Amino acid sequence: MSRYLDPQFWKDLGLTVLDKLVEWATSPQFYAQVAAILVAIVISWFAARSLKRRVPLFNTAPEPGVQWYRVRQVVFAASDLLFAGLVYILLGVAVEVVNAAVGADWLVRLARGVSVVFLLYSAIERFITNPLLKKAAIWFGIPVATLQVFGWLDATIAFLDSLSIEAGNIRISLYFLIKALIAGGFFFWLGRISNTTGQKAIRSQESIDKPTQELIAKLFQIALFGALFVMLLQVLGLDLTALAIFGGALGVGLGFGLQQIASNFISGMILLVERSIHIGNFIELEDGRSGVLKELNMRSATLETFDGKEIMVPNEKFITNTFVNWTRDDPRQRYEVEFSVAYDTDIEKVPDLIVEAVSKHPKVLNEPEMPDCELRGFGDSSINFAVEFWIEGIDDGRNRISSDVLFIIWRTLKANGIAIPFPQREVRLVGNTLPIPEVRLQEMAKAESRKKDKRDK
Numbered sequence: 001m002s003r004y005l006d007p008q009f010w011k012d013l014g015l016t017v018l019d020k021l022v023e024w025a026t027s028p029q030f031y032a033q034v035a036a037i038l039v040a041i042v043i044s045w046f047a048a049r050s051l052k053r054r055v056p057l058f059n060t061a062p063e064p065g066v067q068w069y070r071v072r073q074v075v076f077a078a079s080d081l082l083f084a085g086l087v088y089i090l091l092g093v094a095v096e097v098v099n100a101a102v103g104a105d106w107l108v109r110l111a112r113g114v115s116v117v118f119l120l121y122s123a124i125e126r127f128i129t130n131p132l133l134k135k136a137a138i139w140f141g142i143p144v145a146t147l148q149v150f151g152w153l154d155a156t157i158a159f160l161d162s163l164s165i166e167a168g169n170i171r172i173s174l175y176f177l178i179k180a181l182i183a184g185g186f187f188f189w190l191g192r193i194s195n196t197t198g199q200k201a202i203r204s205q206e207s208i209d210k211p212t213q214e215l216i217a218k219l220f221q222i223a224l225f226g227a228l229f230v231m232l233l234q235v236l237g238l239d240l241t242a243l244a245i246f247g248g249a250l251g252v253g254l255g256f257g258l259q260q261i262a263s264n265f266i267s268g269m270i271l272l273v274e275r276s277i278h279i280g281n282f283i284e285l286e287d288g289r290s291g292v293l294k295e296l297n298m299r300s301a302t303l304e305t306f307d308g309k310e311i312m313v314p315n316e317k318f319i320t321n322t323f324v325n326w327t328r329d330d331p332r333q334r335y336e337v338e339f340s341v342a343y344d345t346d347i348e349k350v351p352d353l354i355v356e357a358v359s360k361h362p363k364v365l366n367e368p369e370m371p372d373c374e375l376r377g378f379g380d381s382s383i384n385f386a387v388e389f390w391i392e393g394i395d396d397g398r399n400r401i402s403s404d405v406l407f408i409i410w411r412t413l414k415a416n417g418i419a420i421p422f423p424q425r426e427v428r429l430v431g432n433t434l435p436i437p438e439v440r441l442q443e444m445a446k447a448e449s450r451k452k453d454k455r456d457k
Contacts, residue, residue: 029104030107032098033094033105037091040087051082058075059079087118088116091112120145121142161173179236183232191225195220215273222298264316265315268296268297268298268301271315271319276325277318277325279295282394286321290303291303291310299315301318336388339385339387339409340381340383343382344419345418351374352373353416354373354387358373358408361405364389364390365392371388372387387409
């Protein structure tokens with residue numbers, strides 16, 4: 001069993017440290033070092049305060065556009081570190097002074113180590129703005145720096161490495177797990193930042209069409225995370241030959257439980273290469289759901305509907321199922337709106353009136369065809385027409401044109417005295433010319449007469 005797991009070891013160590021502290025606290029060298037530390041702190045405080053008041057670089061934020069703006073901005077931000085930095089410098093001087101005066105400097109060196117930690121914490125608070133990175137630096141960076149300053153880092157690593165679990169040739173220690181957690185978190189953060197920056201840079205290249213941008217972006221993402229994975233294995237000290245075993249296991253997994261994931265991944269690459277769908281296309285699925293293609297990821301695509309919902313569609317669906325791409329090559333679409341007029345209308349003038357009015361709408365196109373008004377049939381109560389027109393995009397969402405066209409038709413017909421009919425019915429009674437009330441009275445009289453005859457019998 002490791003000595004670090006022996007309670008007696010910790011008991012003896014505690015007694016030794018306690019005896020040493022009592023010996024130090026009762027010695028004249030102790031009080032001389034305490035005085036040197038206090039003097040260094042007081043001088044540092046007054047000096048930092050004076051520099052902030054008298055030096056413009058420290059007390060005035062630079063205006064954007066001035067000469068050496070970036071440098072002056074860093075200097076101004078570093079003004080918050082003046083006190084911590086001066087304490088560290090003066091404690092270094094105090095080490096030499098007390099060592100020459102009383103022959104002991106251990107307490108001043110300890111205080112100087114604490115000042116390093118304080119300086120590091122101040123720098124983190126002042127210069128690191130990302131919340132996740134700031135927490136990582138405070139909870140991992142400062143403890144490691146503290147152990148390094150006081151010379152306890154190697155001993156701590158040895159202790160953590162001794163707490164391990166072994167199974168055959170595999171040995172996993174607490175130190176390995178902590179190192180994997182820190183390194184994995186760092187590489188994940190680095191990969192996410194690098195991927196976001198790279199994706200923006202690739203998609204900002206206007207000389208490259210959208211499908212090629214998406215293809216390059218996905219290849220960049222795969223290469224980036226693959227490289228970071230290899231770097232993580234190197235940092236953890238794992239043999240890269242293990243990748244061959246991992247690759248074989250992955251192949252077996254793909255053949256059984258991960259075949260759908262592999263199928264969606266490969267389907268996504270095929271979609272990017274053959275360019276059957278682009279970001280911004282309006283897609284209608286086989287089940288009737290539709291939306292604008294917002295994202296095309298490695299596993300699935302995201303369709304955004306006009307009512308704000310997002311539909312996650314596996315990439316395989318675009319390869320194996322039928323779908324309608326409304327705006328793949330030509331975003332122009334043709335729509336029609338139906339309306340009716342009364343039978344007493346001069347229908348010869350209706351098409352010209354409607355075409356002229358609809359053509360004035362700013363979003364109605366004249367190419368590939370002008371708006372066209374057609375006679376569709378004769379109904380029970382009306383004569384039915386339909387107007388066809390071309391627009392850029394889909395007639396829904398923010399680009400809802402049919403409603404505008406209906407308003408135009410209504411105003412045009414009303415302005416020209418043309419009525420929009422409503423269903424009317426004419427009811428006639430055949431076989432009896434008497435009014436309904438008199439017929440009813442006669443029937444009641446006959447019924448009463450029959451009842452009376454029955455009573456008499």
